Amino acid sequence: MDEFFKTILTYMGIYTSLILAVILIINFLTKGFLFSWMKVKKSRDKKLLVKLRNVIHDFYVVGTLADGMLTYAGSSKKEKVLAIPDGAVYRSFGVFVVDVDEEKNCVNTRDYKNVSGFDAERNKSLHLRALYAPTLIDGTTKIILGICAFLLILIIVDMILGNSNKNATIQAINALGASLKNASVSTTGITTGGV
Secondary structure, eight states: OHHHHHHHHHHHHHHHHHHHHHHHHHHHHTTTHHHHHHHHHHTTSSEEEEEEEOSSOEEEEEEEEETTEEEEEOTTSOEEEEEOOTTOEEEETTEEEEEEETTTTEEEOTTOOEEEOOOHHHHHHHHHHHHTOOOSSOHHHHHHHHHHHHHHHHHHHHHHTTOSOHHHHHHHHHHHHHHHHHHHHHHHOOOOSOO
8 A cells, every 4th residue: 555655656746847847948938928927817917917029039027017107127137117108008818918128128019119218227326316315404503493493483472462571572582693693603613624
C-alpha cells in the first residue's frame, strides 16, 4: 500500500513540474503576456494590460487607469504616467488593453495616432524639489510676527471697547513699534563668517 502512494506522489510531482515548466516557457515566449494577463484578469477590470512597443520587442505589463491617466512600470521598472485619449483602450483576450510606444513615450490609439504624455521622472524630480525647497521665513520670524499680530488685535479690541485711558493705548502702540524695530534689527544682524 505504501508503494502505491509513493508512486502516485511521484507521478503527481512529475506532472506538476511539467505543467509549471510549460507555463514558464509560454510566459517567456509570449514576453510576459501570460502572467500579466492573469494579474489583470484576477483584478476584475480594476487594472488593464499595457502592451509596450519597444525598439527590440513588444512585451506586456500591468497598468492602472485613474482620472484619465495610465500608470505603469516600463522596461526600466520605473513608474510612468501617460494621459489616455479617447479610443485608446480596447478589449482583447477578455481584458482591457492599451498600446504604448515606449520609445516616443506616448499612447497609441486604435487608428495608430500617437498621443504624447509627460515625462514622469522629470515631473517627480520637480515635485521633490518643490517639496524640499527652503522656507522663505524662518521659525523665529514667524513667532515674532504672530506675537505682533496678537498685540495688534488686542489694541484694536481695546479701542473698540472704548478704553477711557487713551494714553495707555498710545503707549501700547509705541511699545509695539519698538518691539518691531528691535525684532527687525535682531533678524538683520547677519554675520559674514569673518570675511
